[in-house]
Amino acid sequence: MRRLTWFNTTSLALGFAFLxxxxxxxxxxxxxxxxxxxxWAGFSTKWYGELLQNQAFLDAALVxxxxxxxxxxIATVLGTMAAYVLVRGGRFFGRTLFSGMIYAxxxxxxxxxxxxxxxxxISIGLDRGMxxxxxxxxxxxxxxxxxxxxxxxxxxxxxxxxxxxxxxxSAFEAFRLVxxxxxxxxxxxxxxxxLTLSLDDLVIASFVAGPSSTTLPIKxxxxxxxxxxxxxxxxxxxxxxxxxxxxxxxxxxxxRAVKRRQAEEQMAAG
Numbered sequence: 001m002r003r004l005t006w007f008n009t010t011s012l013a014l015g016f017a018f019l020x021x022x023x024x025x026x027x028x029x030x031x032x033x034x035x036x037x038x039x040w041a042g043f044s045t046k047w048y049g050e051l052l053q054n055q056a057f058l059d060a061a062l063v064x065x066x067x068x069x070x071x072x073x074i075a076t077v078l079g080t081m082a083a084y085v086l087v088r089g090g091r092f093f094g095r096t097l098f099s100g101m102i103y104a105x106x107x108x109x110x111x112x113x114x115x116x117x118x119x120x121x122i123s124i125g126l127d128r129g130m131x132x133x134x135x136x137x138x139x140x141x142x143x144x145x146x147x148x149x150x151x152x153x154x155x156x157x158x159x160x161x162x163x164x165x166x167x168x169x170s171a172f173e174a175f176r177l178v179x180x181x182x183x184x185x186x187x188x189x190x191x192x193x194x195l196t197l198s199l200d201d202l203v204i205a206s207f208v209a210g211p212s213s214t215t216l217p218i219k220x221x222x223x224x225x226x227x228x229x230x231x232x233x234x235x236x237x238x239x240x241x242x243x244x245x246x247x248x249x250x251x252x253x254x255x256r257a258v259k260r261r262q263a264e265e266q267m268a269a270g
Contacts, residue, residue, distance in 0.1 A: 023240055030233035037228050047230040051238075054231060060219035064199055067130060067215060071137035072194035078138070079145025079194075080187055084175075086146070087153040103147075105140040113140055114207030121208060128210035136208045137198040144197065145190035152186035 004012075030048075034041035051057060082102050089095070105113060117136045118128075126132060156179070164174040180187070202217040209218060223232055 026233055027237045027240065030230065030237040032230060032233075035230060037230060037233060047234040048238075051231045051234045056214075057216070057219060057231070057235060060214050060216045063130060063213055064216040067133050067137060067205075067213075068195045068198040071134045071141065071198045072191050074134070074138040075142040075145050075194040076187060076191040079142040079190055080149050080183075082142065083146045083149035083153055084179075087150055103143050105143045106147075108140075110140075110201075110203040114204040117204070118207040128208055128213070130210075130213040132208040132210070133205050133213060133215065136204050137194075137201060140204060141194035141197045144193050145187075148190040148193060149183060149186050152183045156182060 029037050029040070031043050031045060032040055033044040033046075082098075086095075086099060086102070114136070117132075117139065121128060121132050160178050160182070161174050164178045165171070169177065200217065201215075202221055205215050206218055206221075209215060220232060220235070223229065
């Protein structure tokens with residue numbers, strides 16, 4: 001086992017400090033008594049109370065949550081269907097064009113995507129609002145779901161589907177009863193990834209959002225332009241806490257599932 005050298009240890013420490021030290025400072029100053037975010041005036045939790053009474057931030061958070069759940073669900077359904085066609089469809093006319101259109105948002109600048117969607121919505125006379133944000137987020141996050149699900153389908157044993165078909169199942173029943181349960185972890189991962197992208201998006205949402213459909217990233221960005229307030233520090237701390245709890249929970253669930261699978265394999269082998 002290779003031991004860490006002083007160079008590796010120093011590089012690792014500097015890397016972690018660069019990534020997480022700003023977050024630590026933000027969390028510390030979210031408990032600052034003073035409204036000035038750079039001047040420490042004592043410990044206080046009053047800004048969390050102020051945040052819970054800020055209706056604008058609460059409304060923006062609710063809009064963001066609704067948009068994220070709806071867009072990630074649509075993106076998961078469409079992305080899973082696209083991945084299945086690409087992996088199981090074989091060679092068909094227009095496959096190259098279809099594949100390029102699926103993966104184009106991965107390399108397309110968000111400014112171009114947002115502007116093109118804005119022009120599309122204007123040309124068809126669709127008023128900007130929550131519905132347009134859902135459509136926009138589902139459009140660019142669908143490709144990420146397709147990539148995640150495709151990677152699982154490629155390693156999937158196709159003989160299981162063929163066995164289900166030989167036993168009398170239809171193609172849809174074989175997909176629903178055999179394929180979908182096996183690729184379910186990849187589908188869930190794609191949904192979570194699409195949800196994360198939707199909650200984090202600012203550029204595309206700023207193009208297609210309406211006056212009554214301000215998302216949380218847009219609200220935070222517009223507030224920061226006028227100066228960073230302690231309420232934003234408190235909000236950011238809550239978001240960091242949610243992400244940390246979610247990450248730790250997912251790691252524990254995955255670790256427990258791996259241990260259970262290893263125990264089942266040992267029992268089967270014994």
